[in-house]
Amino acid sequence: MKAVILTKYGPPEVLQVAEIGKPIPKDNEILIKIYATPVNFADLLIRNFKSITPRKFNMPFIFWLFGKLYFGFNKPRVKILGSEFAGEIETVGKNVKGFKIGDQVFGYCGPGMGAYSEYLCMKENGIVSVKPVNMSHAEASAVPYGAIMALNLIRKINIQPQQKVLVIGASGGIGPAVVQLAKYYGAQVTGVCGTPRLEFVKFLGADRVIDYTKEDYTNSCETYDFIIDILGKSSFTACKKVLANKGRCLFVSFKMKQIFLMLWTSMIGSKKAICVLSNEKPEDLRFIKELIELEKIKTVIDKCYPLNQAAEAHCYVEKGYKKGNVVITVK
Ligand SMILES: NC(=O)c1ccc[n+]([C@@H]2O[C@H](COP(=O)([O-])OP(=O)(O)OC[C@H]3O[C@@H](n4cnc5c(N)ncnc54)[C@H](OP(=O)(O)O)[C@@H]3O)[C@@H](O)[C@H]2O)c1
Known part of the structure; x- marks a missing residue:
């Protein structure tokens, strides 16, 4: 072959x-x-x-x-x-x-x-x-890769209808599925990506898109219940400015610094940093298949x-x- x-x-x-x-x-x-x-x-x-x-x-x-x-x-x-x-x-x-x-x-x-x-x-x-x-x-x-990772990560934070979610890295492998699953769970979603992919992220159903090359998403009067950072490029200090009270910043990619932040914020403050690892299972893909057939994931x-x-x-x-x-x- x-x-x-x-x-x-x-x-x-x-x-x-x-x-x-x-x-x-x-x-x-x-x-x-x-x-x-x-x-x-x-x-x-x-x-x-x-x-x-x-x-x-x-x-x-x-x-x-x-x-x-x-x-x-x-x-x-x-x-x-x-x-x-x-x-x-x-x-x-x-x-x-x-x-x-x-x-x-x-x-x-x-x-x-x-x-x-x-x-x-x-x-x-x-x-x-x-x-x-x-x-x-x-x-x-x-x-499969993006959807099952996104499903595992999103399940760990329990998004509720009407909550506001910021997805930093909405246009890559995992981000598009995070955007669509957050919408499926009833959230209002803002996607962050580079200029060429703004239309793509809008097409996925994001309520709003931000071009990270033109706009600082941490410098806004909008606040979010969850910030999901796919590449872990943002700083928690900056994100806290746009994180709602009791909001959570989920680092999909993280280093020791974010792990220490997770430990620290678990004890102090109302805004938390979390680092999670996905543990994908075959039934996750079967669930994703159902969502695709219901046209919730494209x-x-x-x-x-x-x-x-x-x-x-x-x-x-x-x-x-x-x-x-x-x-x-x-x-
Ligand atoms: N925690 C876990 O269990 C787990 C599991 C799997 C993977 N991961 C991690 O996930 C990462 C890969 O994710 P992926 O496959 O989605 O990557 P990807 O396909 O490369 O997508 C990266 C995304 O980040 C955006 N981006 C790039 N630079 C940025 C910046 N400076 N500011 C804001 N956004 C920026 C890109 O936007 P544009 O392309 O539009 O510029 C794109 O949307 C890896 O670091 C991997 O280690 C973690």
């Missing part, structure tokens, strides 16, 4: 198509013929991992160290990128009960990656579900590239051009 191999760490050109052996599913696995897989944050991060210092990494040092040990310090140990996919089941292992040949599925393979290829094996109890009927493979492939495809142009797809995303999702189509 054909797969895009990460030959070494570096610029997009290190992604090269190669012919490799087709995987064989174990008794509890399904073999998926991949039709589409998006380019997401993790793909770019891992391709560039050699140059990612602990300082550049958005999470605590220990996560960076585990990442380096798992993905490789100087050369990649995980050779095929792609953590989300949509496709069709070609074969099932003899103990598989929940899926059958021909099922259209979508899913998230996490740090194991491997979706930039024609075939992928997944455990039947992995994060994989029947694909929503109202999305194409390209659209469905771009949903996705936007900006551009599709064939498998042999994976490097071009990475280049387009890395240059900051994308407005929505960029998907590698395999079929």
